[in-house]
Amino acid sequence: xxxxxxxxxxxxxxxxxxxxxxxxxxxxxxxxxxxxxxxxxxxxxxxxxxxxxxxxxxxxxxxxxxxxxxxxxxxxxxxxxxxxxxxxxxxxxxxxxxxxxxxxxxxxxxxxxxxxxxxxxxxxxxxxxxxxxxxxxxxxxxxxxxxxxxxxxxxxxxxxxxxxxxxxxxxxxxxxxxxxxxxxxxxxxxxxxxxxxxxxxxxxxxxxxxxxxxxxxxxxxxxxxxxxxxxxxxxxxxxxxxxxxxxxxxxxxxxxxxxxxxx
Amino acid sequence: xxxxxxxxxxxxxxxxxxxxxxxxxxxxxxxxxxxxxxxxxxxxxxxxxxxxxxxxxxxxxxxxxxxxxxxxxxxxxxxxxxxxxxxxxxxxxxxxxxxxxxxxxxxxxxxxxxxxxxxxxxxxxxxxxxxxxxxxxxxxxxxxxxxxxxxxxxxxxxxxxxxxxxxxxxxxxxxxxxxxxxxxxxxxxxxxxxxxxxxxxxxxxxxxxxxxxxxxxxxxxxxxxxxxxxxxxxxxxxxxxxxxxxxxxxxxxxxxxxxxxxx
DNA sequence: GTACATTACTTTAGGGTGTAAGGAGTCGGC
DNA sequence: GCCGACTCCTTACACCCTAAAGTAATGTAC
Numbered sequence: 001x002x003x004x005x006x007x008x009x010x011x012x013x014x015x016x017x018x019x020x021x022x023x024x025x026x027x028x029x030x031x032x033x034x035x036x037x038x039x040x041x042x043x044x045x046x047x048x049x050x051x052x053x054x055x056x057x058x059x060x061x062x063x064x065x066x067x068x069x070x071x072x073x074x075x076x077x078x079x080x081x082x083x084x085x086x087x088x089x090x091x092x093x094x095x096x097x098x099x100x101x102x103x104x105x106x107x108x109x110x111x112x113x114x115x116x117x118x119x120x121x122x123x124x125x126x127x128x129x130x131x132x133x134x135x136x137x138x139x140x141x142x143x144x145x146x147x148x149x150x151x152x153x154x155x156x157x158x159x160x161x162x163x164x165x166x167x168x169x170x171x172x173x174x175x176x177x178x179x180x181x182x183x184x185x186x187x188x189x190x191x192x193x194x195x196x197x198x199x200x201x202x203x204x205x206x207x208x209x210x211x212x213x214x215x216x217x218x219x220x221x222x223x224x225x226x227x228x229x230x231x232x233x234x235x236x237x238x239x240x241x242x243x244x245x246x247x248x249x250x251x252x253x254x255x256x257x258x259x260x261x262x263x
Numbered sequence: 264x265x266x267x268x269x270x271x272x273x274x275x276x277x278x279x280x281x282x283x284x285x286x287x288x289x290x291x292x293x294x295x296x297x298x299x300x301x302x303x304x305x306x307x308x309x310x311x312x313x314x315x316x317x318x319x320x321x322x323x324x325x326x327x328x329x330x331x332x333x334x335x336x337x338x339x340x341x342x343x344x345x346x347x348x349x350x351x352x353x354x355x356x357x358x359x360x361x362x363x364x365x366x367x368x369x370x371x372x373x374x375x376x377x378x379x380x381x382x383x384x385x386x387x388x389x390x391x392x393x394x395x396x397x398x399x400x401x402x403x404x405x406x407x408x409x410x411x412x413x414x415x416x417x418x419x420x421x422x423x424x425x426x427x428x429x430x431x432x433x434x435x436x437x438x439x440x441x442x443x444x445x446x447x448x449x450x451x452x453x454x455x456x457x458x459x460x461x462x463x464x465x466x467x468x469x470x471x472x473x474x475x476x477x478x479x480x481x482x483x484x485x486x487x488x489x490x491x492x493x494x495x496x497x498x499x500x501x502x503x504x505x506x507x508x509x510x511x512x513x514x515x516x517x518x519x520x521x522x523x524x525x526x
Numbered sequence: 527g528t529a530c531a532t533t534a535c536t537t538t539a540g541g542g543t544g545t546a547a548g549g550a551g552t553c554g555g556c
Numbered sequence: 557g558c559c560g561a562c563t564c565c566t567t568a569c570a571c572c573c574t575a576a577a578g579t580a581a582t583g584t585a586c
Contacts, residue, residue: 529585554559
C-alpha cells in the first residue's frame with residue numbers, strides 16, 4: 001500500500017516555514033530541548049555552503065551539533081523538509097531595498113544581489129524543490145523582484161513575466177560559475193588543468209570538429225575560448241549574465257515605449 | 264591519500280563520448296560482450312524518462328538489461344560517466360534544421376524544440392554536469408543555437424550571449440513545468456489538490472500576507488493565480504517561456520537596429 | 527514523595543545506494 | 557589442449573534515510 005503525503009504533512013511543513021523562529025519555552029513535562037529547528041537549519045546551511053550538498057546528510061548535520069542523526073527527527077519531519085527550510089531561509093537573505101534613481105539601475109542592482117546570493121549558496125541551484133515551497137523567503141524574493149520592476153510602469157500582469165525571465169537568466173548563468181568553483185574544490189582539479197587535458201583530447205578524438213560544428217569553430221577562431229587570468233567558466237558565466245540581462249532590459253524598454261504609445 | 268581524477272579518466276570519458284557508437288566486433292579471446300555502451304545508455308535514459316532520476320541506479324539499469332549492477336562496470340567507468348553519456352546523447356536529439364523565413368521565427372521554433380526536448384527528458388535539468396561534458400551532443404546544441412541566431416547579422420561575439428540567455432530562459436521556465444509533472448506522478452498528489460491544501464494553510468498560518476507582500480498580493484487580486492483547465496504551474500511555465508522569449512528577442516531586435524546605425 | 531505522562535535522545539535494524547575485490551565461466555589463438 | 561583475455565557474477569563495505577523501540581530526564585498530579 002502506498003502512502004501519500006497527506007494534509008498532515010503539509011500542515012507540519014507550513015508551520016515550520018511560517019511559525020515563530022524562537023519556539024515558545026515549553027511548559028509541560030519532559031527534558032528541555034537542547035536543539036532548535038533554527039539551529040539545525042543553520043548547521044545544515046553551513047555544511048552545504050562549505051562542503052557542498054553531497055556532504056549534507058542527517059548524520060553530518062547531527063554530528064555538527066553533537067547529536068546523532070535521529071535526534072533531528074524530533075524537530076524536523078525528514079530530510080526533504082529540512083532542505084525546503086534551508087532553501088526558504090536562504091532566499092530570505094536577499095536584501096529588499098534598491099534605492100537606485102531609475103528602474104533599470106535598480107533592476108541591475110537587484111540582479112547582482114541575486115547573483116551574489118547564489119554564489120554564496122551554490123547549492124540553491126541544486127535543490128530546486130519539486131513544487132514551490134510557499135515559504136516566507138520565496139514570497140520575499142518574488143515581492144522584491146515585482147516591486148523593483150513594477151517601477152517600469154508596465155502592468156503587473158506583464159511585470160510578472162519580466163520577473164520570471166530575469167530570475168531565469170540570473171540562475172542559469174550563475175549556475176555555471178557556481179558549479180565551476182564547486183568542481184574545482186571537490187575534484188581538486190583546477191579549471192585550467194581540466195580544460196587543458198580535455199581540449200587536447202578533443203583534437204585527437206574528434207578531428208573533424210571544425211567541419212561538423214562550423215559556427216562554434218568560427219567562434220573559437222575569433223578567440224572566444226582564450227584563457228585569461230580569471231577562470232574561463234567563471235568569466236563566461238559573468239559575461240553571459242551581464243549581456244543577457246542587458247538584452248532583456250532592452251526588451252523591457254521597447255515594451256515600455258510600445259505601451260506608452262507611438263507619438 | 265586522496266586520489267584525483269587524472270588524465271586517464273578524462274581520456275576514457277572522452278573516448279566514450281566521441282568514439283564509434285557501434286563497437287567494432289571483438290577479435291581476441293574471451294566471451295562476446297552481451298551488452299554495449301549504447302544499450303546501457305538507452306536503458307538508463309528510458310528509466311530516467313519514465314520513473315525519474317531518483318529511480319536510476321546501477322542496479323535498476325542492470326536489472327532492465329537482465330544483468331547485475333556490476334556487469335555495467337565492464338562498459339562504463341562509473342555512474343557519473345553514465346549520466347554524462349545520457350546527457351550528451353539526449354542533447355544530440357535536438358533537430359538541427361529550422362528553415363523559417365526570418366531569424367525571429369527560426370529562433371522561436373528552435374526554442375520550442377528545446378522546450379519539447381526538456382519536457383520529454385525532464386531529468387536533463389537535474390543532472391547539470393559540474394563542468395561542460397564537451398561531448399558531441401553539447402556541441403550540436405551550441406552549433407544549432409549559434410547558427411540560427413547568427414542570422415540576426417550581429418557579430419558572433421554577441422550572438423554568443425544571446426544564445427546563453429535564450430538557453431537559460433528556456434531551461435528555467437521548462438523546469439517548473441517538468442517538476443510539476445514529476446511531482447504529480449511521484450507523490451500521486453495532483454497539483455490542484457496540493458495547491459488547494461497549501462493555500463488554505465497559507466491564509467491560516469500567515470494572515471498578514473497582504474501586508475508583508477503587497478505587490479504579490481496585488482497580483483493575486485488581479486487574478487494571476489486563478490486555476491484553469493491546465494495545471495497552474497504548467498500554464499505559468501509555458502506563459503513565462505513565451506513572454507520571456509519575446510522580451511529577449513525584442514532586446515535582440517533593438518540591438519540590431521542600434522548596430523545597423525541610426526539613419 | 528511518589529507515580530505517571532511526556533519528551534529528547536539513543537541504539538538497533540532494514541532496505542536503499544555506489545563500487546572495490548576476487549572468483550567463475552567462456553571464448554580465440556597458440 | 558591449454559593459456560590468457562575477457563565478461564559477468566557474488567560478496568563485501570561504507571554510506572544513506574528513517575521506522576521502531578528503548579532509555580533517561582523532566583514536570584505535574586496525587
